[in-house]
Structures are given as structure tokens and as C-alpha cells.
Amino acid sequence: MAIIGQSGAGKSTLLSLLAGLDEPTSGTVKLMETDLNQLSDAARSTWRSTNLSFIFQAFHLLPELTALENVQLPLDIRGDKQASQQAARLLGKVGLSDRQDHYPAQLSGGEQQRVAIARAFVTAPSILFADEPTGNLDAQTGENIITQLFDINEQQATTLILITHDAALASRCNRQFRLEQGMLIEGLSEARAEGLSEARAEGPNDTINKGSNVEAVKD
Ligand SMILES: Nc1ncnc2c1ncn2[C@@H]1O[C@H](COP(=O)(O)OP(=O)(O)OP(=O)(O)O)[C@@H](O)[C@H]1O
Ligand SMILES: [Mg+2]
Numbered sequence: 276m277a278i279i280g281q282s283g284a285g286k287s288t289l290l291s292l293l294a295g296l297d298e299p300t301s302g303t304v305k306l307m308e309t310d311l312n313q314l315s316d317a318a319r320s321t322w323r324s325t326n327l328s329f330i331f332q333a334f335h336l337l338p339e340l341t342a343l344e345n346v347q348l349p350l351d352i353r354g355d356k357q358a359s360q361q362a363a364r365l366l367g368k369v370g371l372s373d374r375q376d377h378y379p380a381q382l383s384g385g386e387q388q389r390v391a392i393a394r395a396f397v398t399a400p401s402i403l404f405a406d407e408p409t410g411n412l413d414a415q416t417g418e419n420i421i422t423q424l425f426d427i428n429e430q431q432a433t434t435l436i437l438i439t440h441d442a443a444l445a446s447r448c449n450r451q452f453r454l455e456q457g458m459l460i461e462g463l464s465e466a467r468a469e470g471l472s473e474a475r476a477e478g479p480n481d482t483i484n485k486g487s488n489v490e491a492v493k494d
Contacts, residue, residue, distance in 0.1 A: 277437045277445035279463065280454035286438045289454060290404050293436070294327055295319050307401060324349065328395035328403045330424075332410035334387040336379040336394075342366060342386075343375040346394045353398075365393035369423050385416035389423065396427050402434045410440075421447075 280286050291297035292304055295311030303310050307326065311319050328349075329335075336345045347362035355361070366375050369389035379387050388408060395403055408424065409417030421444060428435045437448060442463055445451045451463050 276435070276450040276452065277439055277448040278452050278454055278459070279439060279442060279445050282440075284454045285457070286454055287406055289459070290406055290436070290438060294329070294404055295323060324352065324398070326401045328398060328400035330388070330391050330395050330403065330405040330408045332407040334379070334384070334391050334411075336387055336390055338379050341376050341378055342371060342382065342390045345379070345390055346397050349394065349398045361397055362393070365397045366390070368396075368427055369393050383416075384412055385420060388412065388420050392420070392424055392427065396431055396433070399431055400433060402436065403428065404436050404438075406438045407440065408437070409444075 278286055278289070288297065292299055293306065295304065295306070295314075298312055304312065309322060311322065314322060336342075337348070340348065343359070343362050343366060346365055347358040350358035350361055363372070363375060366372055369392055371386060371389055371393070374382060374386060379390070382390065388411075392408075395405075405424065409420055412420060424435075425447070427433075435448070437445070439445055445463060450461065452459050452461055453464060454460075455464075
């Protein structure tokens with residue numbers, strides 16, 4: 276599913292709340308029947324590393340580790356004996372087998388994000404949160420990254436929650452939500468949906484999102 280919304284609408288904040296990285300001032304967040312805020316810090320962090328993965332706009336690779344070491348790190352932490360083989364397999368899936376001994380500074384932005392994708396999937400998470408994963412990449416590189424992300428997502432049957440400014444990208448997901456004035460509303464707004472067909476014909480179009488009255492799913 277995709278979540279769109281204007282800058283400052285609270286998309287990244289919502290993601291932090293959903294993943295138990297942030298604590299709500301009121302209300303509760305239940306993820307796969309678990310209320311993360313009821314868990315101790317240690318239990319929450321174990322739960323998160325077992326069930327969730329993240330991909331961010333700014334890649335967030337560890338600069339002192341090679342591509343392979345970055346990808347195997349989450350498995351190393353679990354004491355997985357197959358960490359290195361699994362990491363190499365995932366790097367192969369994103370087409371980076373020949374770059375596995377490179378450090379992040381020796382990789383292009385697109386290659387760094389492919390390493391981040393391999394790292395996100397290596398633990399076979401139930402849910403993958405991606406916050407503007409192509410925000411720092413040119414259109415063609417972004418397109419390649421998204422194709423790989425969607426492919427591996429389908430193969431591993433992961434639940435992908437994708438935050439994006441791009442209505443065309445959002446429309447490729449199974450479900451779309453928009454975050455507007457504190458409400459999460461299902462569907463692209465009519466302006467967005469119309470802008471989308473124009474955008475496809477004419478190129479980029481940042482139609483402003485002034486919502487229609489679609490059923491609100493969350494207050
Ligand atoms: N730690 C914080 N303390 C106080 N306010 C914050 C904090 N983090 C974000 N905000 C504010 O909360 C609002 C939502 O921020 P958030 O980062 O969730 O927006 P966003 O929808 O992800 O925007 P963008 O598309 O630019 O990434 C913004 O007005 C921001 O200034
Ligand atoms: Mg954000």
C-alpha cells in the first residue's frame with residue numbers, strides 16, 4: 276500500500292508510530308495483534324527486528340562496512356550461521372554480486388539503495404516500511420529501484436507500506452491512502468487521479484491535493 280500526502284502532513288511521523296519508533300501521546304498502535312508500546316524497550320526492539328524492515332530516502336548504510344557486511348548485519352545480530360550466504364544471495368537479486376566488497380562511498384546512489392533493499396529483505400520481514408525510497412535518485416534509477424523492490428516484495432510476500440510524493444508510483448500499489456489534515460483517507464484525491472492521467476501524457480505534474488469526501492478510515 277502507498278501513503279501520499281504533502282510535505283509536513285505527517286507521513287514519516289505516522290511511519291515512526293506504526294513501527295513503534297515513536298510513542299503516541301494518546302491512543303494505541305497495534306501491529307499484527309501486538310501493542311508495541313506495551314512492550315519493554317528491549318522486547319520492542321527484538322520484536323521490531325524480527326518482524327519489520329525499513330528503507331529510507333537517505334539509504335542509511337553503515338559507511339565502515341562493505342555492501343555484503345551491511346546486508347548480513349541484521350542476520351549476524353541474530354547469530355544466523357548462514358548470514359553471509361543469505362546476504363550474498365540477496366545482493367545477487369539486486370544485481371550487485373560484483374560490488375559486494377565495495378564500501379558505500381564507492382557505490383552510486385542507486386547502488387547504495389539496492390544494498391539497502393537487499394538488507395531490508397534479507398531477514399524476510401512481515402512488514403517493510405519504505406519512506407520515499409527513490410527521493411534521492413533520478414527518475415530512471417528510481418524506476419529500476421522500484422521494479423526490484425516490487426519484484427522481491429512479491430516473491431517474499433511482504434506487506435509493503437510505501438510513502439511517496441509520486442501519485443503515479445502510488446497508483447502501482449494495491450491500495451492507496453492519503454494523509455490529509457491528520458486523517459488517513461483511502462484513495463488518491465480526484466485532483467490527484469486526474470493529474471495522474473495528465474502526468475502520464477505530459478510528464479511531471481504536481482497537482483495540489485485538495486481532497487474529495489472519501490470515507491475516513493482513521494480519526
Ligand atoms: N521531532 C519532532 N518534534 C516536533 N515536531 C516534529 C518532529 N518531527 C516532525 N515534526 C513536525 O511534524 C510535522 C510532520 O512531519 P513529518 O516529518 O512526519 O512530515 P512528512 O509528511 O514526512 O513530510 P515530508 O514529505 O517533507 O517528508 C511537520 O510539521 C514537522 O515539522
Ligand atoms: Mg517524511
